[in-house]
Amino acid sequence: MDGIILCKDIKKDFNLGKETVHALNGISLSINKGRIVGLLGPDGAGKTTLLRILAGLLIPDEGSASVLGYDCVRNAESIQSVIGYMPQKFGLYENLTLHENMKLYAELHQIPLQNQKSRFDELLEMMNLSRFPNRRAGKLSGGMKQKLALACALISDPDILLLDEPTVGVDIISRRELFGILRKIVDKRKSTVFVSTSYMDEADYCDEIVVLYQGQIIANGAKDSLIEKAKTVKSNPTLDEGFQMLIAGAIPLPLKRKVPLSPEAEVVVKATNLVKRFGTFTAVDHTNFEVRRGEVFGLLGANGAGKTTTFRMMCGLDAVTSGSVEICGLNLHTASGKARQKIGFVAQKFSLYADMTVKENLEFFGAAYGLSRAKRKERIHWAIHEFALENYQNAPTGDLPLGIKQRLSMACALLHEPEILFLDEATSGADPLTRYDFWRRILDLADKGVAVIITTHFMDEADYCDHMVIMQDGKTVASGSVTEIRRQGTPKGAPLNDITEAFVHIIQKKETAS
Amino acid sequence: MFRFLALLKKELLQIFKNPKTRFIALAPPVVALFLLGYAATTDLKDVPFGILDQSHSQESRSLIDKFNASPIFILHHDIQNETDMGNKLARREIKAALVIPESFSRDIALSQPVNVQIIVDGRNTTSAGAILNDSNAIIQSYNTQIYPQTGSKIQISSRGWFNPAYNVKWFMLPALLAMLSLMIVTLLVSLTFAKEREGGTFDQLLLTPYSTGELLAAKALSGIIVGIIQVSLSLCFILFWFQVPYQSNYALLILLIFFFLFAAVGIGLLISVHCSTLQQAMIWVFLFAVIFALLSGLATPVESMPDIMQKIMVINPVRWGVASLRRLFLEGATFIDILPTYLILAGIGAGTFSIGCYSLVYQRTH
Amino acid sequence: MNFRRIRALAVKERKQLLREPASFVIGIVLPIVMLLIFGYGMNTDVRGIKLAIVSHESSSIGDQVISRFQDSEFFDVTLMRNTHDAEIAVQKHNADAVLFLPDNLQKHFADRDLNALVAVNASNPSVGQMHEAYIKGVLMSALQGNVDTSSLPGVRVQSRMWFNDKNDSAYYMIPGVIVIVMAMIGCMLTALQMAKEYEHGNMEQMFVTPMTSAELLIAKMINNYILGMIGMVIALLMARFLFGVPIRGSILILLLGGTIFLLLQMSFGLLISSVTKSQFLSCIISMLTSFMPSFLLSGFLYEISSMPVPIQIITYIFPGRYFVDFLQTTFLVGNVPEIIIKNLGIMSFMTLFFLNIARIKNPKKLESQGISV
Structure with a gap:
């Protein structure tokens, strides 16, 4: 093996209370110079642990690793002075400006003073951040922070870049931009990029992929290595399907609504002229929505488009500056308690009580929504069955694997049989199998008449929506069914774009117009 | 509910x-x-207390014995002179000192008033005050012991309600x-x-x-x-x-x-x-x-x-x-x-x- | 060791410090507030003692005694006829103390053979004792009247309070405040800042640069050192000019001592944060191991020699006692070589010890962060 990143039989365990978690279980790989290598895998697969070992931040229990010929244990300091590294919680100092953050890393890497200015300008230009060098990092949007963190990691012009989930929670456009930047660097400098992600479709941007699942490599090599096996079952499989094939040995049937949305279904969420201002900045500018019973309603948009704010106003987490939200005819302001009784909410980040057990969490949320003792018992019984939580009832939720946590979050949100379900990037970081499972349940609920409002960064999930709204700069820029959106997002005369391209087209068209 | x-x-x-x-x-x-x-605790104990006895007499020793009997003080007899006492105070080797003048035994014998000096370290005013109070009480009891007949019998007894000790x-x-x-x-x-x-x-x-x-x-x-x-x-x-x-x-x-x-x-x-x-x-x-x-x-x-x-x-x-x-x-x-x-x-x-x-x-x- | 990197890190720390209001609360507001509290709020001056005088009959000497108390600015006198009323008054906090004048006072006084009783509310014993001393003093002088005691035989005490002739409690409070303030800036602020970097993931990225642990530690300490020294200088200026506390030793030696103590506290703070890596735990632990001992086990409020032996032994572990000893002496006595060398020597040794552990405990590894895959 002659790769510049080498791993041999790496094992790493973590002790979690009484249990031992095998974060990495015998990882061997070799990465060659001048390539973008994607480290794919769902949350909890061991991606961060592997990258930290390569960066010399963790010591493997067994096996050895080397970067550029330096051993990751013995020569950690040598590695750390030549690589660029971007951790998942990017190490930006929020109360320093863009320029000050970059300056700090430039000094740490001892970039000669006379070269610094041109380097900063070049990087800011590349990241499209030149407009505000003196803004504090804390005031940047998520996508901009990611780019700034990348700029800091690139300051020393390293031969190797280790990036830990740089695209998590970032919209498709910023993701493309980011990979575009990486590609430019690799082409120009012959550097090597090892980047982790939980979005399978990002394999498209990589030269090679390493797919990690439960601490083991399940596929390694060219991008096609993931879908090879799936090709035996289906022509032109997606990367998700390739993953499903490798793990489950089968590709599940595409999901379909059993009961299509009836056009005269009653409106249960009605947002009229929603406006949200933060000081002089208008985050949401006169938006209107209607969501019907049994409808799956998708709220999409680039980072900072006002979609999160809209979502939070619709479920009553943020107050509206003007306009109104009605939930089943109840004003969210004047009858907030009653209105909240009708909604269920699953947050992007796991947000149940980590110190309490699964059962205790269910008990609490059941009682919080005022279910009587008998009803509570019945619904908890239902939830434990429906979400296959039998084996976890008495485990503290904080220690559960991500998939189980997501199931529990759903269970808690559904205990009181809400009429409206709000899902805020609820599938973020989940593997394709889990997402499939998740959507099967969502569509089921919609069939039963529950209105579902979701935000997501997985464009393929848009296909499940009955109605979509795309937001930009606080305004609705496109709305309609998936087909309608695709039509709106296709230039005149061209063949119909898929939903991802349509989304990008709509956003970029508006951007150039303004 | x-x-x-x-x-x-x-x-x-x-x-x-x-x-x-x-x-x-x-x-x-x-x-x-x-x-x-x-x-x-603000109760004093083990206070290092220097003795500079310039009288070296029976009488001065009996006064010193009074101090020795107190549970609060630990006496240090190795004070050479006033300079030495000053140094020891500064270095915190002692917290207070009693200076008995040369004329002590003679004045007692002649039933004349006699002054002794008590010097305390003022770096901590609370304990300094307490040390002074305790020393005064010891000297008063010495007085009543040597002049039982002449001393005034005006006595003020005291009682601490709710917390007698x-x-x-x-x-x-x-x-x-x-x-x-x-x-x-x-x-x-x-x-x-x-x-x-x-x-x-x-x-x-x-x-x-x-x-x-x-x-x-x-x-x-x-x-x-x-x-x-x-x-x-x-x-x-x-x-x-x-x-x-x-x-x-x-x-x-x-x-x-x-x-x-x-x-x-x-x-x-x-x-x-x-x-x-x-x-x-x-x-x-x-x-x-x-x-x-x-x-x-x-x-x-x-x-x-x-x-x-x-x-x-x-x-x-x-x-x-x-x-x-x-x-x-x-x-x-x-x-x-x-x-x-x-x-x-x-x-x-x-x-x-x-x-x-x-x-x-x-x-x-x- | 690379000075350029240290400078870059130190500049970053300075900017962060200036932009974070919390550090200002600890660094500048707290010293001033504490000094004002200690200088003005915390004194033991007795004023307005509520004194009940119980006397069953009136007599000229009795009236003389009562008027002595009434004329005194320290007392607020109520006259009572029976013991029961007085007891009730004390319990209801209408009186702090009771003076019982004996029956047949006039005759006893003439015979110079009388026994008066002072009862104080001793539920707060130090206050009670103080009241008792004041009452006895006034009563004694009232009863002895114009009898010239100087010609009476007996031993008289001439007392002197060295180093603090005015018996001013601010003299010993102020050095104590400096200890507490510097312990907080040194230990708690440093630990919180460092733990915050761990929690926000800054450390992870910093580690993957050529920077060494030692450089990071030095840069962290430079700014807090400056902030701590500003705190100390504010305290010194307020002590000297606002509260009139003398500074008899050399200012340079005071600043040297402050430097060593601050370094010691900072290295302890670094150690705490590199072990806990959590702001919450750092806060609690630095409160328990730095703030509280500086307050209570340093000899500033309570005499160490009066504590039980096991507690006295514990006080040797905490640096507060050395710094309090050093400060009180250098402020009030002057440069006493033995005290300076002993205390600064021990503190320097402790500093080196903690710095070494912090350096060993803080290699660029994340092992103790546990699982965060």
Whole structure:
């Protein structure tokens, strides 16, 4: 093996209370110079642990690793002075400006003073951040922070870049931009990029992929290595399907609504002229929505488009500056308690009580929504069955694997049989199998008449929506069914774009117009 | 009602299921109380006391014997001269010194007045004052011993009511109880909010049908319950280990603890509603706790503070806690005696609680 | 060790410090507030003692005694006829102390053979004792009246309080405050800042640069050192000019001592944060191991020699006692070589010890962060 990143039989365990978690279980790989290598895998697969070992931040229990010929244990300091590294919680100092953050890393890497200015300008230009060098990092949007963190990691012009989930929670456009930047660097400098992600479709941007699942490599090599096996079952499989094939040995049937949305279904969420201002900045500018019973309603948009704010106003987490939200005819302001009784909410980040057990969490949320003792018992019984939580009832939720946590979050949100379900990037970081499972349940609920409002960064999930709204700069820029959106997002005369391209087209068209 | 109980149960589970919070809720107060119960003493003992005897006589020795008999002083006889004494004082080898003049035995024999000097180290004025008092008393008793007939028989005897032995622990321990429980309970309450915010559970909670008042009330009540557990633990220590007597009705004590905790929790809630991060909450709690503790009457009497500070410190629950605990423990106070404290503490609690509640409602609707 | 990197890190720390209001609360507001509290709020001056005088009959000498108390600014006198009323008054806090004048006072006085009783509310013993001393003093001088005691035989005490002739409690309070303030800036602030970097993931990225642990530690300490020294200088200026505390030793030696103590506290703070890696735990632990001992186990409020032996042994572990000894002496006595060398020597040794552990405990590894895959 002659790769510049080498791993041999790496094992790493973590002790979690009484249990031992095998974060990495015998990882061997070799990465060659001048390539973008994607480290794919769902949350909890061991991606961060592997990258930290390569960066010399963790010591493997067994096996050895080397970067550029330096051993990751013995020569950690040598590695750390030549690589660029971007951790998942990017190490930006929020109360320093863009320029000050970059300056700090430039000094740490001892970039000669006379070269610094041109380097900063070049990087800011590349990241499209030149407009505000003196803004504090804390005031940047998520996508901009990611780019700034990348700029800091690139300051020393390293031969190797280790990036830990740089695209998590970032919209498709910023993701493309980011990979575009990486590609430019690799082409120009012959550097090597090892980047982790939980979005399978990002394999498209990589030269090679390493797919990690439960601490083991399940596929390694060219991008096609993931879908090879799936090709035996289906022509032109997606990367998700390739993953499903490798793990489950089968590709599940595409999901379909059993009961299509009836056009005269009653409106249960009605947002009229929603406006949200933060000081002089208008985050949401006169938006209107209607969501019907049994409808799956998708709220999409680039980072900072006002979609999160809209979502939070619709479920009553943020107050509206003007306009109104009605939930089943109840004003969210004047009858907030009653209105909240009708909604269920699953947050992007796991947000149940980590110190309490699964059962205790269910008990609490059941009682919080005022279910009587008998009803509570019945619904908890239902939830434990429906979400296959039998084996976890008495485990503290904080220690559960991500998939189980997501199931529990759903269970808690559904205990009181809400009429409206709000899902805020609820599938973020989940593997394709889990997402499939998740959507099967969502569509089921919609069939039963529950209105579902979701935000997501997985464009393929848009296909499940009955109605979509795309937001930009606080305004609705496109709305309609998936087909309608695709039509709106296709230039005149061209063949119909898929939903991802349509989304990008709509956003970029508006951007150039303004 | 059962909805509220579920919320309360959740709050308690959150505190007690997490080893970190369980640790700070229970361990430090007890450790601190134990340590401070012994350390916080103003009774002198083992004071190194220098003797510069320039008389070297029978009489001077009998005066020195008087000092030697005192349990407080440890005599150092190796003082050469005044310079040496000065040096030893400066180096803290001795804390005080007695200088007996050459003429001592002659003056005593001639029944003339004679002056001895007592020099104390003024670096710590409290203990310096105490040393002077004790030395004066020794010299007085020496006088009555050598001049039993001529000395005036005017005597002033004294008695310390409620605490005849002037035992500092009896005062200090109940006072510390108030100080420590304020610190810990305020900190815990303000941290649970910051924790919900950082853990993302705050949004989830806000989306349940609970009203703002219910959310705050459950947090407050759980804080009070934790406080009661912690205070009970400390009380056992005070009553059974340190054996401080309790002279009043226990119901009055329970009521006082309840109102005191209510005020502490209210302050914690008020701070936490206004702080978005853990660090901010901790620093503000700390700042308030330090100010409240210092100006509580624990170290120096409230009555000696400037009037303006006394007025401001009406809002200091530790001050009321310290004063009333002392009355309940030692003075056998009645309900009427403590009533003003109850009212003030309830007022502090209700005030902070409603401002906190109002702020949170405001934050939710704006 | 690379000075350029240290400078870059130190500049970053300075900017962060200036933009974070919390550090200002600890660094600047707290010292001033504490000094004002200690200087003005915390004194033991006796004023307005509520004294009940119980006398069953009136006599000229009795009236003389009563008027002595009434004329004194320290007392607020109530006259009572029976013991029971007095007891009630003390319990209701209408009286702090009771003076019982004996029956047949006039006759006893003439015989110079009388016994008066002073009862004080001793539920706060130190206050009670102080009241007792004041009452006895006034009563004694009232009863002895114009009898010239200087010609009477007997031993008389001439007492002097060295280093603090005015018996001013601010003289010993102020050095104590400096200890507490510097312990907080040194230990708690440093620990919180460092723990915050761990929690926000800044450390992870910093570690993957050529920077060494030592450089990071030095840069962290430079700014807090400056902040701590500003705190100390504010305290010194307020002590000297606002409260009139003399500074008899050399200012340079005081600053040297402050430097060593601050370094010691900072290295302890670094150690705490590199072990806990959590702001919450750092706060609690630095409160328990730095703030509280500086307050209570340093000899500033309570005499160490009066504590039980096991507690006395514990005080040797905490640096507060050395710094309090050093400060009180250098402020009030002057440069006493033995005290300076002993205390600064021990503190320097402790500093080196903690710095070394912090350096060993803080290699660029994340092992103790546990699982965060």
